[in-house]
Amino acid sequence: MIIIFIGIQGSGKGTQAKLLADKLKIPGISTGDVLRSVEGKLKEKVDNVMNRGELLSADLVMELLKERISNKDCKNGFILDGFPRDLEQAEKFDANLDADFIIELEISDKEVFRRLEGRRLCPKCGRGYNVVTSPKPKKDNLCDIDGAELVRRADDTEDSIKKRIEIYHEETEPILKRYKDKIIKINGEQKIENIFEDILEKLRIK
Ligand code: AMP
Numbered sequence: 001m002i003i004i005f006i007g008i009q010g011s012g013k014g015t016q017a018k019l020l021a022d023k024l025k026i027p028g029i030s031t032g033d034v035l036r037s038v039e040g041k042l043k044e045k046v047d048n049v050m051n052r053g054e055l056l057s058a059d060l061v062m063e064l065l066k067e068r069i070s071n072k073d074c075k076n077g078f079i080l081d082g083f084p085r086d087l088e089q090a091e092k093f094d095a096n097l098d099a100d101f102i103i104e105l106e107i108s109d110k111e112v113f114r115r116l117e118g119r120r121l122c123p124k125c126g127r128g129y130n131v132v133t134s135p136k137p138k139k140d141n142l143c144d145i146d147g148a149e150l151v152r153r154a155d156d157t158e159d160s161i162k163k164r165i166e167i168y169h170e171e172t173e174p175i176l177k178r179y180k181d182k183i184i185k186i187n188g189e190q191k192i193e194n195i196f197e198d199i200l201e202k203l204r205i206k
Helices: 013-024 031-036 040-051 058-069 087-096 109-118 158-178 192-202
Strands: 002-007 028-030 078-081 101-106 119-121 128-130 183-187
Touching (some): 002 013, 013 028, 013 078, 013 101, 013 192, 028 031, 028 058, 031 040, 031 058, 031 078, 058 087, 109 158, 183 192
16 A cells, blocks of 8 residues: 655645554654665765755655665555655656556645744654644643753745745646546544544555
């Protein structure tokens, strides 16, 4: 089973991909997380591109993704969050693999800003929070699990958010036309649990 989540930054695709991955017991793979964990010589270049809110090359992302999905844990399938991001990546993906479902989470640009303003991350365990929406940390700005002080993601600056919104409309949205017969549209401006319920219902998962 291969499932792809498409949605603008802050649409909740990471959150929903994780919930669905747990439910289906297959890995959820975020290309953003894969890129953030790059080490060695490539790291500086990757970090710079990401902090500007721009896209890394399709070849690099595809190479890292192929490596990740060749792991044993992907043998029954996987969920992709953040890939493909443009038509070139969609073509590369389709040349090798076939998605069973493509889920589009729809939210407005205004809502993107509101959510990304509140997005926080635990630098220790990587758990995500949102001080504007949810999940809010139980104690102000501290991780519920390890008490570490929460931080903003390095690319959640105003300029980078604007850039990523622009790239989504110009480069990612054309993918929606390519997959129009397969796309399942979900209203992303609901509570996390209601979005998840809609996804399970549309995918006929109990
Ligand atoms: P995300 O964690 O999905 O919000 O992605 C954060 C950043 O990682 C993006 O703004 C891009 O710089 C980079 N990135 C993530 N996925 C891709 C991809 N499929 N292709 C190119 N760059 C990506």
